[in-house]
Structure formats: structure tokens, C-alpha cells
Amino acid sequence: MENADKGNASSREGLLLRLGLNDNKAGMQGLDKEKINKIIMEASKGSKFYENELKKDQQVNERIEKILKLKSKVTDQQLMKAQIKMDKLAMKLDQSRDLSCTIVHIDMDAFYAAVELRDNPELRDKPIAVGSMSMLSTSNYHARRFGVRAAMPGFIAKKLCPHLTIVPLNFKKYEEVSKEVREILAEYDSHFMPMGLDEAYLNITEYLEERKNWPEDKRQHFIKTYNSALNEQQHQQSTTQIKPVVFGASAEEVVEEIRFRIEQKTRLTASAGIAPNTMLAKMCSDKNKPNGQYRIPPEREAVMNFIKDLAIRKVPGIGKVTEKMLKALNIVTCSELYQQRALISLLFSETSWRNFLEISLGLGSTHLERDGERKSMSTERTFNEISAAEQYSLCQELCSDLAQDLKKEGLKARTVTLKLKNVNFEVKTRATTVMSAVSTEEEIFAVAKDLLRSEMEAVAPQPLRLRLMGIRVSGFLNEEEKKYQQKSIVNFLEPGKHISTTGLFPRKSEEEIFPNASEKESFFNKKRATRQQTNQAASLNMSPNKQNLQDMKSLVKSVEPAENNGAHQIFICPVCFEEHQDSTLEAFNRHIDRCLSGTLEEDITDNSKSWENTTELSVNMEKEECQKDKTSKPQIEVQPAEIVDNATNRSTDIFPKLQDDEHSRESECSLSSNFGFDTCAKQDFPSNVLSVEKEEYFEESSSSEIKLPCFPDATENKVLVCPVCNLEQKTTDLALFNRHVDVCLNKGIIKQLTEESKSLGILDRGQNSTNSTVGKKRSGTLVPQSTSKKAKSNNSKCTIESFFK
DNA sequence: CGGATCGAC
DNA sequence: CTATGTCGATCCG
Numbered sequence: 001m002e003n004a005d006k007g008n009a010s011s012r013e014g015l016l017l018r019l020g021l022n023d024n025k026a027g028m029q030g031l032d033k034e035k036i037n038k039i040i041m042e043a044s045k046g047s048k049f050y051e052n053e054l055k056k057d058q059q060v061n062e063r064i065e066k067i068l069k070l071k072s073k074v075t076d077q078q079l080m081k082a083q084i085k086m087d088k089l090a091m092k093l094d095q096s097r098d099l100s101c102t103i104v105h106i107d108m109d110a111f112y113a114a115v116e117l118r119d120n121p122e123l124r125d126k127p128i129a130v131g132s133m134s135m136l137s138t139s140n141y142h143a144r145r146f147g148v149r150a151a152m153p154g155f156i157a158k159k160l161c162p163h164l165t166i167v168p169l170n171f172k173k174y175e176e177v178s179k180e181v182r183e184i185l186a187e188y189d190s191h192f193m194p195m196g197l198d199e200a201y202l203n204i205t206e207y208l209e210e211r212k213n214w215p216e217d218k219r220q221h222f223i224k225t226y227n228s229a230l231n232e233q234q235h236q237q238s239t240t241q242i243k244p245v246v247f248g249a250s251a252e253e254v255v256e257e258i259r260f261r262i263e264q265k266t267r268l269t270a271s272a273g274i275a276p277n278t279m280l281a282k283m284c285s286d287k288n289k290p291n292g293q294y295r296i297p298p299e300r301e302a303v304m305n306f307i308k309d310l311a312i313r314k315v316p317g318i319g320k321v322t323e324k325m326l327k328a329l330n331i332v333t334c335s336e337l338y339q340q341r342a343l344i345s346l347l348f349s350e351t352s353w354r355n356f357l358e359i360s361l362g363l364g365s366t367h368l369e370r371d372g373e374r375k376s377m378s379t380e381r382t383f384n385e386i387s388a389a390e391q392y393s394l395c396q397e398l399c400s401d402l403a404q405d406l407k408k409e410g411l412k413a414r415t416v417t418l419k420l421k422n423v424n425f426e427v428k429t430r431a432t433t434v435m436s437a438v439s440t441e442e443e444i445f446a447v448a449k450d451l452l453r454s455e456m457e458a459v460a461p462q463p464l465r466l467r468l469m470g471i472r473v474s475g476f477l478n479e480e481e482k483k484y485q486q487k488s489i490v491n492f493l494e495p496g497k498h499i500s501t502t503g504l505f506p507r508k509s510e511e512e513i514f515p516n517a518s519e520k521e522s523f524f525n526k527k528r529a530t531r532q533q534t535n536q537a538a539s540l541n542m543s544p545n546k547q548n549l550q551d552m553k554s555l556v557k558s559v560e561p562a563e564n565n566g567a568h569q570i571f572i573c574p575v576c577f578e579e580h581q582d583s584t585l586e587a588f589n590r591h592i593d594r595c596l597s598g599t600l601e602e603d604i605t606d607n608s609k610s611w612e613n614t615t616e617l618s619v620n621m622e623k624e625e626c627q628k629d630k631t632s633k634p635q636i637e638v639q640p641a642e643i644v645d646n647a648t649n650r651s652t653d654i655f656p657k658l659q660d661d662e663h664s665r666e667s668e669c670s671l672s673s674n675f676g677f678d679t680c681a682k683q684d685f686p687s688n689v690l691s692v693e694k695e696e697y698f699e700e701s702s703s704s705e706i707k708l709p710c711f712p713d714a715t716e717n718k719v720l721v722c723p724v725c726n727l728e729q730k731t732t733d734l735a736l737f738n739r740h741v742d743v744c745l746n747k748g749i750i751k752q753l754t755e756e757s758k759s760l761g762i763l764d765r766g767q768n769s770t771n772s773t774v775g776k777k778r779s780g781t782l783v784p785q786s787t788s789k790k791a792k793s794n795n796s797k798c799t800i801e802s803f804f805k
Numbered sequence: 806c807g808g809a810t811c812g813a814c
Numbered sequence: 815c816t817a818t819g820t821c822g823a824t825c826c827g
Contacts (some may be wrong), residue, residue, distance in 0.1 A: 016825045049817045059810095135818045137814095150814090196814040319812045349825070378820060415806085425817080431807055470819085475806095727821095 030145025040147070048100050052425035060321055064328045067347050071329070074346050083342035086357065090341065093361055098276070099298035101366040102251050104202040105273040105281035106185065106258065109290035111198035113140040114268045115177055116167045128165045129157055134382075137169060141290065174198075177266050184261050188254065201278055201368050204254060209237040211249045220246045221257065224264055255293050271756070279364025280306065282316050303362040309333045334360050377405055380419055380470025388456060388463055395452050396445050398471040403441035407471065412437035412482060413473035416444055421468035430455060437477050444473065463609040487538045497705055531786060 031039075044050040108114065117140060127143035129136045133154040146161035154166050178197040185192045185602050189202040211219070211258040225245040243503050247257035262270050272286025274295035280303065287294035296306050311333055313323045329347070331337050337344070338360035346354040349805050358364070379401050386394065395418075406413070416438065417431040430451045438444050477485060483651045 044817090047817080056810095131818085132816085134816050151818080155816045199814075317812065318825085321811060351824070375822065376820085378821060382818065384815095417807085427809085429808060433806065468818090472820090673826095 025364040031147055031160065037148035039159050040156060042239065043159050048424050057669060060324060064325055067325060068328060071343065074343065079342050082345045086341040086345050086353075088383065089160050089354075090357060090361060093358060093363060094300075097300065097361070097363060098366045099300065099303075101203060101205045101276055102208055102298070102367065103275055103278050103281040103368075104188075104251075104255055104258070105264075105275075105278070106181075106200050106202065106284045106288065107271050107273075108181065108198035108262075109269045109271055110138055111177075112138045112168075112169065112174055113143075115174055116170070118267050119173070120167070123165055123167075125164055127161050127163060128167055129154065130167050130169055132168060133158075133166065136166070140166075177268065180266050181262055181268075181270070184258060184265065184313055188258060189368075191368060191370065193370065194499075201281065203368050208249065208251060208254065211254065214249065216246055219248070219257070220244050221261060221264070241624040252293070252295055252492070255295075259291075259293065276303065277362075277364030277366050278368070279316060279359070280362060283310070283314055286314065305364075307360070307362040310334045312337055312359070317355070318359070334362075374411070375473055376407070376474035377402065377409075377411070377413070377475075378417075378419075378470055378472030380468060382421075382468045385423060385465055385467065386489070391452065391464060391466060392449065394469055395448055395471070396441070398469060399445040399448055400441040402473060403439065403444055404472050406439050412439040412477045412485065413444075413472075414475035414477065415473065416451070417472040417474065418448050418455070419468070419470035419472065420455060420464070420466055423465045423467050424492075425467070427468075428455070433475060435476075437481075438473070444471065525772075680802075734753055 044053075111127055116128065116130055125142065127140065127146060127148065129143050129148050131137045131140035131154055136148070136152050136154050136157055139148040139157070139211045143157070143161060143164055146157075146164070148157040148161050148164060154164075157164055157166070174197050178194075182192075182200070185200055185202055188204050188207050192200050192201045192202040221244070223245055225242070247253045247259065247260070251274050255274055259270050259272055262268065269291035270284050271289040272293040273281040273289060275281040275284050275286065275474060276296065276298045280296050283306075284294040284296060296302050312326055312331065313320075314316050315334070320325075326337065328330070329340060329343065331340050331344075337356055341353070341357055341360065344356050348356065378410060379398050381394065381398065383394070414435075414437045415431055415433045417429055419427065419429045421427045426528065432447055432451060434447055436443075438447060452469075
């Protein structure tokens, strides 16, 4: 589905984006951008929703300020080091670039709206949107000219476009159509990956190979012509298959064929992108939409060209917040993202900057991984404010729905999360992980209800004023765990009983708080009445408070007389899952304690250990176990460090003072900051100055014999580019170059831009933007520390306030 | 683990 | 009147 905000990077600021303001290319019949913005603003102003948007926007601004503060503390040395690190990585990535795949992204045009239009010819040529007065899923292109977009509430859309027809959602229909489309897609790639109902990725690499040998008749299709004046049945009769069409074997023609067949079969159009990886393919499908396609040929240069001036906002995974943060760093396009790689690596998390680097090199995944196992399942509902009793009922209903879904997939979950959104649109989530996994309505509700109650108590005596409630379950048991779960001691606790990690104090029962809850809303009550019976018994509260510990003890003990008079009670340790025939509870407890402490050596008997201790411990234990599993993530290394030279095994200072010639045994290594977009340096740094982790260093040095890739238009042999100012140096003399770098570092030489650099277009926008737009739209272009501090403060301010004027 | 946030459809 | 529902990922504490 189209994203309301996408393609809108040039719009003023984040908030406007969030509200769905958009540009209107040449609004012939529609509204122009100014009008659209005004209307949306008027409709939004003062609403709770809007207030909350302001708040969120403010939070983003605070994040930006933090980042800018961080930036101002970055030293030139750090930057330089980072530059080298990133260049090395960039080169490595570039070297392993895989252009051998042909990935296709298919995107149905205005899908829901198109389906509705197809089935309702009267609506043709009218602006329509699919959804409700409170939320639109999509709109047709006609409506978009009025600024009506997906994710916009219908009532605002109506203000923008009073003649707008809003059609309610028909999910079943869309699913059917989607299925028809998928049948076609499967012929080209049986492992294609659907993304929602209207999009899919295909890897047609293999298919293309096969098709090369196909005879013409296998590539032939027939055109059915539809007369829109006829109805469906008449179509069937009147369409004789006449004109044959033959599609070739090239990627383009194959995709033409796919789109042709989709249109023939569904009478709906699709757009498509063809590229060597998914990221590019996705962006390509956007390029000639609607009803068009675009291909990036599998050449490095073509990729780089496409990426070059592309707004980062177009990149899948970069949303409005990231866009705004990068914009604060003066980064709007992908080449700017590349240029700032050193800085970025110091300001963002490793996963983020690695991602950014790959984006800026036009890299993406070349294979379609089928989605792994489900991680969570949830359901949520928005409603008008309701009473506390109704909130409980609703909660139960959600649990019921969820339980049904869980049943379909046969899943059991360990974590239950309650999501609440209050009438001010503030969202809160509260979660508990239980020892005994849950799957039935009662089990889930037993947990969710406690969470809900806690939240109620937190604001009491005020009621919780909610507009949305949701329940999510996660932490699913795998097959093995499901078996264990049946055997283990937790089964002694009745299903649904849980050991809460929160709420260590006794709570009032539900009835205490809402004495007449069951008398209030009759409609909820029928269900409720029946459920409560089953529930009441099972969920009297199992938080590990003292009262409940009693319950737990008695639960365990209660099993004992029945079987064998307590003589040889069989317990299953909740930690190691082994069976124990301890004669007493204490003995068993000691075992658990040992298990928990990790030592199964002979115990130092401690009779004071109680269930209380063990249960608390076992909860903590569970946590620790989980944390052990997590792979510790590597820290970003900013400190000047030592690195051991592979060959000589001696420590060398890492700071990149360039060594003189003789030491530079070399492969080619770029220090250029305009890697891929402009002329690049091909001079290697001596490897002992490389500021990378050791492993990487070794890797690199072992591969340093093989030829490193050339960048597209790298022409001359030895062009040195200063890692500080990003400029080419005319000299090839390392000593001279070093001096330049030193000067750069010491004095912040950035202003001294050479003319040829300008003409190459490798300059930062910020660096030479002394133009007049500053203070208007693009206010506060960020300039590297040395030149302007005013710009910075300017920047953080240019948000909503300016809009109000 | 729990909570908040982002991003996509 | 009237601003979604579901899911995965990531970051921080």
C-alpha cells in the first residue's frame, strides 16, 4: 500500500509529514499544496491527536539535539579514524557486491481503491478512498490530487475533497484478487515473497535462464479486450481471444508479461521494479507508477547513478523520524549519506550505520528469505471511552480472540503484553512473562487482567480513560518446550496460573474494585458470567506474594496424598526438568536451589529456604538464561587503539599519520569520501594504520594481494583525498599530503574548497550553502563545527512553530 | 526481560 | 463525532 508520507521528503517538517500533508505536482483539478496544508491544519489543530503529535515531534527534536551535541564533541581524530574504518568497510562491501540476481518488486496500483473501482463502474472518474470516516486505507489517483492519502482519517479527507466517495473495506475481495495475482507470480518464482496483499518480491534469476530456451508459443499470450460498458457476464461471452502477444526473454519483457497477465486476469494494473537487489527493486517499482515499470541494469555504475540523487526517504526502512534526524545532519540524498559515513558511524548504533552504509552503496539483499517463525501475535481495538467494567470485558474478549488465533497455529506463549492508548493518544505497554506458557482465553486473561488492574490502580481513583486496548502474546514455545511444559512442575500449577514478575503485593480482587461490574453492561455479561466460573477458580491470583505462596505450596502438596501417601513424591524440577523422588518438599527445594545457583555439588543445607525464595529465584533465573543466549553486541570503538601488525606481530600506533612510501606495500584502498560518485582515490594506506578491529584487519591483509575493485570513474592512478576535508589533493607526495591533513586537522580547513572539487559536485550541501534559502525552507543548514554554530541552534528550532505563523 | 519507538503494509 | 491494526526490529534501561 502506498505510504502517505513517502515521496515527500521536500515537505517542510516532520509534523506536517505526519499529518499527511503532501505535495501536489500540478494540481489541475485538485488542490495545491498550500491549500491542502491549510485545510489539514485547520482540521487538526486543537485536537487531542494533534496535541500528541506535537509532543512526539518534540521528542524527536530532543533526540536530534542529543545527536547534534554528540556531533559537536566528535574530534577530528575520531572522525579521521572513522573515515578510514568506513572506507575500508565500504570497499569490502563494494567488492562483494552481487549483481547477478534479478529481483522484481510488483506493486498493485492503489490496490483497494482499484478493486472497488473495477467493481463499481459508477465510481469511475470520481475521487474515491477506501476505509472509513476515521481511517482511510488508500485512495485513487483522482482523490490524491486533493491530498487524500492512505493513513488519513476520512473526515479530514472529506474536508479536502467534499465529493470524495468513501468505500468501506472489503477484505475478502482483496484477498481473492490478491490470490489471483499470486497465482501468476508463482509461475515466475515459486518462492516469491508477498508483502501484504498488494506487493511481492520475486527472484526471477533462474526463471530467466530457463526461459532463454523457450519457444515462442510458450511466451505467447492473448489479449482480451474488455468493454467497460458490459457487465461481468457479458464479458465472458463477448471476449473471444483474438490478438496474440509475444513476450521476449529479457527481464523487462518478462515483467511486462507479468503485468500484462495480471491486468488480463484481474483488470487491475500493477507497477514493477527490476533490479539486482530488493531494496533497489522496491524503489524502482515506485519510479513509473502507476502502471509502469523501471529497471536498473546489473551494473555498478547504473546502481550508483540511481542512488546518487535519491532522497533517503525513498529508501525502504527510512521513515520520517530517521529522515528528520539525518536532515539535521544535512543529509538528504544517498550520496550525502555516503559522504557523511564517518560522522554517521560515530553518531549512530552499529546496526544503523552499517545499514546506512549499505544503503548509500546501493546494496540490498539479493535473495528472498522466507519469513521465519512467527514471533508474536496480537489483537487490538479502538473504541469510544468505556467504563472500567467494560474495559475488563473487552480485555477478556481480546484474549478470547487471541486464544482462537493461537489455537489455529497451535502456539503457546510465555509473554503477555497489554497495550493501552488513552484518550490523549498516549500509548503504554505492560508485559509479564510467565513460567507456564499460555494459550487459552482463560490463561491469557488471567495474566492480562492483572496487568490491566495494575494500570487501573495506578491512576485510581480516577478511571482509566482509554481509546484503545490491545493484547499481544510472544515468546512462543518450540515443539520441544511444549513437551517439557506438559511434564514439568509448572503443570502442578493449574494452567493459567502465573508467577508475575510485577505486582509483589496483594491485590484487591476484581470484585472488590468493581462490586457491580457484573451488573453493568448486560451485553458483556452473558459471556462473562459463564467465563467467570471457569476463571474464578483458576485465576485467584498467583503473584508471588505471601498469600499466594500458600496457594502454591498447597498445590504441590495437594498432589501428594492422592498418589502415594507422600512417601515418594515425584517432583519435576522447574530448572533442570529432571524428576526427583524427594520425600520432602524441603529436600526438593534444596535441589532447586542448587539448580538455580548453578552448582549441583553437595548442598550446604539451609532449611530456611522457602518456596518464596525459590520461586523468586526461578523467575530471575529465567531472565539470566535468556540473557546468556543473547550474543553480546560489539561496541563501537572510538578510542584510539592499538592494533597488532599481522606480519611483525608488534604493536603499532594506530593513528593514521601516513607513513612514507616504502612501507606502503599495497593493494588499492580508497580514502575518498565520494566513493562511487566521483573520482576516487586509489591510494592505499599502509596497513598498519588501519583502524579496524583485529579480525577485520587480518581478513583484509590476507586478501590484500588480490585486486580490489575499481570505482566506476576512477581514472587517474594516485589521487589522494583528505579524509578530513574530503577534497582531492593535487599532490601525490605522501609527505605533502600528510602536511595537508595536519593542517586540516588543526585548523579546520574546510572552507578552502578548491574549484575543481566544486565542479565535481562532491561538496557537502551545507558547506557551500550560503544561499538565500537559509532561514526559509531549508533553514539551518548544518555546517561542520568550525564554521558555524548559529546554524545549529537554528536548525533545532525550525519545526512546528514556524508553521503557525 | 520490559518498555518505547520506528517502519512497513 | 471522527486519527487503524499487526508485525518485526532495535535501542535503552
